[in-house]
Amino acid sequence: MLIASLSLPEQVVLTLAALILLSSFLLLAQVRLDSLINTFALQGLLIFFATVLMAFIAGKYHLLISAALTLFLKVFFIPGQLRLLIIRLNIRREVEVIGNPSLIMLFAAALVLFSYYVALPIRELSLLSTRNTIAISLAVVLIGMLIVISRRKAVAQVVGFMSMENGLFFAAVVSTYGMPMVVELGIAFDVLVAVILFGVFFFHIRAEIGSLDTDRLNHLTEVEK
Amino acid sequence: MTGFLWAIAQTFCVVLAAPLMAGWVKWLKCRLQNRKGPPPWQPYRDLLRLSRKHVVLADTASPIFRMAPYIVFSVTILAVSTVPVITVQLPVAALADVIALVGFLALGRFFLSLAGMDVGTAFGGMGSSREVTIASLAEPALLMAFFTLAMNVSSTNLSTVICQLAQRDITLYPSLIFSSMGLILVAIAETGRIPIDNPATHLELTMIHEAIILEYSGRHLALMEWAAMLKLTLFSLLIVNVIVPWGVALTLVPGDLALAALIVTGKLLVWGMILAVSETIQAKMRLFRAPQYLGLAFILSLLGMMSHIILEV
Amino acid sequence: MNALGATLFSPLAGIFLLAFIGHRRWAKTVNLLICTATFVTALLLAIEVFQQGPILSVNKLFYIDGFNVYLILLNAFVGMTTAIFSGPYMDHEIAIGRVDDRRMRLYYSMYQGFLFTMLMALSTNNLGILWVSIEGATLATVLLVSLYRTHESIEAGWKYFIICGVGISQALFGTILVYFAAVRIIPISEEGLLWTVLQQHAGQMDAGVLSLAFVFLLVGYGTKVGLVPLHNWLPDAHSEGPTPMSAILSGLLLNIALYAVVRFKMLVDPALGSHLAGNMMMGFGMLSFSVAGLLLHRQYDVKRMFSYSSIEHMGLMTFAFGIGGPLATFGALLHMIVHSLTKSAIFITVGHATHVAGTQKMSNIRGLIRTQPFVGWGLLIGTCAIAGFPPFGVFTSEFLLFTATIKSYPWLAPPLVLGLAVAFAGLFRNLQPMVFGEPPVGQEAVVANMWPVFVHLTLVLWLGIAIPTVLAQWLNQATIMLVGKGVL
């Protein structure tokens, strides 16, 4: 079905989806922690807008609650927490070196194609206008995972992890108008606790190895050195 | 009942005639070596003298040492009693077949070797060690030879074997040829003759049987010697009656028996000559060449059995 | 119903209560009391279910059937016995100054939190809540893994956190997909994640979506089950956390993750109508089984070794569930019970053993039988039981499992038994020097409460010799639910 045949809000949602994907790429590309966090906040914001729009399009107003949750968690709380941490740990300007960024970018692009290919059977089913976005959200999830894999710094890994959460949430919203409320709340609670725990861990790791470079956490292995 | 009497009588004859057989071979050897040897009945004198003498027992010896001569001797007698000498009508033969016969000899050897180790001299141990080594190779060969016979007539019962062989008209059985050759080789080894052992020597490097009985004296020694002679006779009887079964009486008619007795004596004398000649013309071989000799015997017997299964069945 | 409420409430209350009084000397007693209360209520619940059949709570949020009721009971029981053990153990830890008051408060309250989340995961009817609780279980335990604040423990905690977090979010994606497939056929979208509802419409859901969903779910929850190659967090977390934690981690948490996988398999199978899910599980199971068996030969740390044996057994169960069919499923369900009981007993013993020797390094643990016979024999017998020697229950379940394998996949049987032999060798080559031989000088017995071990092993022994009818009925019901027909 052609995008032209959609109503304007729907077109906006699709555009937002594209932007969200873009933001994932940006996350992947960022080398400085503070800008990484800012980009993450931006992604959260985009998702917030998309959710609100979906709420109005489908007239499912409980989505507004989850939208609010997103706004609070993904835009303000989590980025704020992280900023606080990196300031207190004094690693704001720390630069994360990524082994061969262009290669990783290419791989991410391949992931997008792959997720489209994977999501094909789903989009055939969906009654929603925004069904193609499932592929996008899957891509966001996979790229988030790629971020966790390709970064050494604990903070960056957390950001990647959170952007996976973004992808999941987005998928829930655009494919099924969000999960049942109770589940949404539960998930939100988990994310909240997770972030706090992450904060605790940063300090422990820092205290133990003097930096947040998780590659130096490699004592536990079966391969004798 | 008469059968039993005959059996006992014939056993007695053999036991009594055994020293004569040994003496005969020794006398012939001396003749062949241009020596004027002791008369054939010399062994009787020796045995009598020995059994009159005091027994001098080593202080380290145990009861086994005193038991051994009796066991060895009586077991050999038992073995002899199961061999048909002049007649196949032996109820005693049912007592034990060839396998049991080999078993008896093994039992005798078991105690002989123990006796050798009992006193704790180096010679005794050496003799026993060599004895059991030779035996452990000779015994299988002997059994194989017997098995070939047994399969040939489908019986391990000696009297049945001889009876059957005697009744056959002359046919060339490759298996029998091989097995009898094996039997002869083993017999020479088992009775401790040249080229495996030399009954006439006391050179510690070569002797086997003599080294074992070194500590014996008096009647014990007499028994041991007698048992050895008896063994020689036993094997000679086996060879002559199994390889050339004709002449053994198939019934208990006195006439036949007398004839059979004559024939058997003749055969034994001839075999004694063969033995003497062979001992004269060859020398004793090194101990570690014995395995090849016995291996040959074993292979011959095995070939005999194979050829029976492959060619004759 | 009240029983269920009480079962869930007592640990929930425990979280907050112990968060404040956890550092007191008598906190361990309180902890034990709460666990006992949980167990008793769980027992009542079980009896209720056994008499009335499955229970669905009014708000449709909770659902207790033959499958999860015995797991609930098992959870409560092991939670209780481990609480008995954790008392003297933690006292010793305080005595040697490895933990302080703040951490004790954390420890006890998180202990309850862990039990709560797991009971929640088991009793809930909503697959979303199931996910939330299992994630919650991770969050509850992650700080306990790094309780000792050593380099290793923090490393283990971080790995546990990240790997399980990432894995679990994949499971969430799978759940979303299931929901997505459900809302198309279920009128009320709010009920789109209710197990009871989904079960009725299982057949009608779209195969393509569900197969995708199952991949995500398997990889996600499989991470928590500890299936190779998603297992890497498991040995670290087990070896570095406090031993009571290791006991309930490998005794209970792994079971529950597997429970989740099996629940979804029950949804996916009718929709797919193929054996796809089963094949995937068999593959993972076989891989985990063999890799863990081999890695047992490379161990230096006693708790690490037994955590690998947990991986091995989880692999075995996954394999069995994958085979499907009444015999294998029954065996797997039975194996869940006996493995939890035996493995937690072993970890309890190992805890005492490490205190006796003052280290977890196996090369320094020697002559336990001579120093403290009960600990030594407990370890020896426990290991015999886990290695599948009769007359212990593990033997029975493995017997069923193998015969089922030979019936349906004969060519898989030889590698299976071979792997078993390899695993056995790995366990015993390390075990023997620890329990036997001359103890090092100055090694002394410690205060140990071996009753939990004794009770566990006795139960396992009982299950090996004769399975009580009640349990057999439950397992059979569960089997019927899972594969349509039972063994009785």
Add this chain to the structure above:
Amino acid sequence: MALIIAESAVLLTLLSSVVPLFFLRRPYLQGRLSFLLLGISGLTACSGGGMALMLRTSEQMVLPIGLPWLHVFLRLDPLSGFFLFIVGLITFIAACYGPAYIREYIGGKLSIGPLTLFTGLFVGGMFLVLLAADAFSFMLAWELMSVASYFLVVFQHEKPENRHAAFIYLLMAVVGGAFLFLAYGVLAGFSDGFSFVAMKAAHLSPTWATIAFTFAFIGFGLKAGIVPLHVWLPLAHPVAPSHISAMMSGVMLKVAVYGFIRFVYDLLGNVTWQWGVVVLLVGSASAVLGVLYALMQHDLKRLLAYHSVENIGIIYIGLGLSMIFYATHHLEIAALALIAALYHCLNHALFKSLLFFGAGAILQQSRQHDMEKMGGLIKKMPVTAYCFLVGCISISALPPFNGFVSEWLTFQAALQGPLLKSGILGAMIPVAAAMLALTGALAAACFVKVYGIVFLGQARSPEILEAQDPSFGMQLSQILLAVCCLGFGIFPTWTVRAINGIPEGLLGTGLSSATDNGWLWLTPVNPQTASYGAPAVFFGILVCWLLVYVFLHPLRSDNRIRIAPAWDCGFGPLNSRMQYTASAFAMPIRRIFSFVWLIFEKVEPAGPGGRAHYILRIDDRLWLMLYVPIGKLMLKIAERTSYIQGGNLRVYLCYSFFTLLFLLWVIV
């Protein structure tokens, strides 16, 4: 009735293992109590088994334990009855032996609690294996037997070599159990249910039957200790307490043989001659290699363990023959061979336990394992010495003792080879017979060495001089066994008649002809073919001895015997170091069969002021060729596998990431 008795025996063993635990504080009472109960249970089992064997009945029973839908089936028929008789008998005698033997442990560092506990479980396990009539309970009992005996082997665990031995033993037991799992699994796959009745009814294609047979052959062979699966025997038997070694070597191996017979003849049914050939060849190899390895040992108990390998080989030769004849429908001969094998099981149980008891007595008295340190014991411990002599004669298969009878029967079966039409079989059987003959001769050689070195000559170490005959219980048990050896050797006809029920059950025909000619004559096929009058032979030997004695003595007036120092060709006074040593005794055979072992021989010439040293090490070739590489390979693989746990978090995440991608790719 018989089954009830047998079950009560099982209960008694369990009691004997549990009850003494309540008296841990009072070890003497504990030991006595457990052995008392064990002895009673042994007698009970004996009577139950004997009853089943004599009445030739088969009783079934189902116990409501085990799995809810699969109860425990028990069955007692002549076959299991026969083995139950053996196990019970040896258990009883071991129970007489035990209390005195374990006295040395009491008050030591080790509590005897485990010993009594696991002895009971061990025996109970063996009983249950014999009674079990379904795969589940069979495997349960089987593994119970294995693991209990493991604990007994590792009992004296302070020595590392003991632990190593026990580990190897348990590992091989586990592997064997795995193979049995597979074997029964194949049968269960083709039948409905695990009960033996159902399995009997199953129809297998020849291929599957052969697969099942192979698994069973390996599985039971591992326990029975056939070459090349024998390596655990010489490790495990020497380190266990002697009465346990006696039971393991004398009885547990027989249980494995029982399992094999049960599986092949009863469950599998239609035997093919190829299986028979395999069994025959492996049996011959085990017999010859076993005795050759035994010849080179200096540790008395290890030597005996290797002889168990030899005797198991002889039993397997019998079984192989019987399978071949069974497959070619010569049922009479098949029955003969089977009877020979079973008879040898009985005999081996008797004389091997006797020998182990003797070794145990020596061990207890002199703390000596090593033959090179013994000597002259016949003067110190005469009772043990004479009983041991009986054992030596029996195991060397010399008339008129029991070992001879069974080997004789085996030979008789082998000599019927020409009945077989196929030339290859006809050629193979004689070779097996030759191997058997060689084995017998070598065994005799070996036991001349053992007896001569251990009991005759002079003491080679001071400890030996302290030795004396052990306490009454230990003497009694040895005497009992010696009498049994003689009895079963002199009255074979009655035994054969009793055993006859087994082939009648399994093959459908018995061997009535063997015992037709009265109790005096044993005539396997018919009187013309072969006959053996054991009682007469015994009588004959006695008579000859008497006559010789009577005839010889009157030749002298007085029969005084003068005791003097040994003559020894006039060399100086004897001392114990002048004697032949065990290794010297075996040297000629070592030279002749040198290809069998891995021999390391070296003479260190005497340094200044030092002595010259002679170093001789003889290794089991099979161990180095077969087992060491396998172990190495497995560790190699494990080492490679360990890279999966490399320690880097991001690598771990890659695993799960790519697993996900891979599975998605597979699905879509």
